[in-house]
Amino acid sequence: MKYTFTCLLALLAASMVNAANTIKFINQDDIPRKIVFTTNPGHRKYDDLYINGRSEATQKIDWGWAGNVYAIHQGAFDKAGMLAEFTFNGFEGQTFFDVSAIVDPSDHDNVKQIWPVDEPDNISGCNPFPCDRAYYRPHDEQTKTTWKNDFIVTLGTPDNMRRGWVDVGLPPVVTKEAEVEKRGEEEFVGKRFARKADTYRI
Numbered sequence: 001m002k003y004t005f006t007c008l009l010a011l012l013a014a015s016m017v018n019a020a021n022t023i024k025f026i027n028q029d030d031i032p033r034k035i036v037f038t039t040n041p042g043h044r045k046y047d048d049l050y051i052n053g054r055s056e057a058t059q060k061i062d063w064g065w066a067g068n069v070y071a072i073h074q075g076a077f078d079k080a081g082m083l084a085e086f087t088f089n090g091f092e093g094q095t096f097f098d099v100s101a102i103v104d105p106s107d108h109d110n111v112k113q114i115w116p117v118d119e120p121d122n123i124s125g126c127n128p129f130p131c132d133r134a135y136y137r138p139h140d141e142q143t144k145t146t147w148k149n150d151f152i153v154t155l156g157t158p159d160n161m162r163r164g165w166v167d168v169g170l171p172p173v174v175t176k177e178a179e180v181e182k183r184g185e186e187e188f189v190g191k192r193f194a195r196k197a198d199t200y201r202i
Contacts, residue, residue, distance in 0.1 A: 020060055020149070021060070021061035021062070021063065021065065021088045021089070021095075021149045021150070021151075022058055022059065022060055022061060022149070022150045022151065023058070023059050023061060023069070023084075023086075023151045023152075023153055024056060024057075024058045024117070024150070024151065024152050024153070025049065025051055025056065025057045025058070025059070025071075025153050025154075025155060026056050026152060026153070026154050026155065027051045027052065027053055027054060027055050027056070027057075027155045027156055028054070028112075028154055028155060028156045028157060028158035029053060029054065029156035029157050029158065029159075030053035030054060031053055031073055031074075031109075031156055032050065032051065032052050032053055032073070032074040033050075033051050033071045033072060033073060033074055033110065033155055033156070034048055034049070034050055034051075034071065034072050034073075034074050034078075035048060035049040035050075035051060035057070035059075035069060035070075035071050035155075036048050036069065036070055036071070036072070036078065036080075037059075037067060037068075037069055038067050038068050038069070038070070038080070039065075039066075039067040040066040040067050043062070043064075043065050043066055043067055044062055044065065046059060046061075050074065051155070053156075061086075061088055062088075063088065063089050064088055064089045064090070065086070065088045066086065066087040066088065066090070067085075067086065068083040068084060068085040068086065068100070069083065069084040069085075069086075069111070069153065070082065070083050070084070070103075070107075070110065070111060071110040071111055071155050072110060073109075073110075079104070080103050080104065081103065081104040081106075081107025081110055081111070082099060082100070082101055082103075082104065082105075082107040082108070082110055082111040082112075082125075082129075082134075083099065083100040083101075083102075083103060083111065084097070084099055084100075084111045084114050084125075084153045085097060085098050085099070085100050085135070085143075086151075088149070089149075093147065094145045094146065094147055095116075095145065095146055095147075095148065095149065095151075096143050096144070096145055097114050097124060097143070097144050097145075097146070097151065098114070098124045098125075098134070098135045098142050098143045098144060099111060099112070099113065099114055099124045099125030099126070099133070099134045099135065099142075100134070100135040101129075101130075101134045101135060101136050102135065102136065102137065102138070105129075105130070105136060108128065108129040108130075109156065109157065110155055110156070111125070111153060111154075111155060112125050112126065112127045112129075112153075112154040112155060112156070112157075113125035113126070113127050113133075113152075113153070113154045114144075114151055114152070114153050114154075115151065115152055116146045116148035116150065116151055116152075117148065117150040117151065117152055118148055118150075119146055119148060122144055122146055123144075124142060124143075124144050125154075127154065127157070127158075128157070
């Protein structure tokens, strides 16, 4: 019985180590890039990834992995810039993530944004930089958390930027003016546009 229990624990531990956390990198422009993983002590060091312009690459990540990722133009000097930082399956099983500008806040052309695949509103980073969704100084309150295991990291600048969002499945930004206009159209009765507080005759 003790042997069986020990084997079960070993299998559980192995399955956790090999659990499929993933990071999908989406290169949004024509520039080929090298993606570099920097690992916290005690965690696996992943090989660099090379990604062509306007393409995607996915890296499986071990359970509990902690470290960061940066990108450079292929062939450029290898220097850390804007960072995508992760602690997978950390406190209470949650994953912590942020885009950090602490190393080089002037790197506006590589790592842009991070979000969990199923939580497009839980986003860290900027597109374009600067914005208030990045980690600019120690103890900045920009670290995000999630129970999800699969992430998207965007690189480069898309042609079709939408006020800080990119068109890769995220909902479009709706401005206040557009909301008012839509509400007015829906509430149009007898040549009147009913707004929240006022009614305007036409």
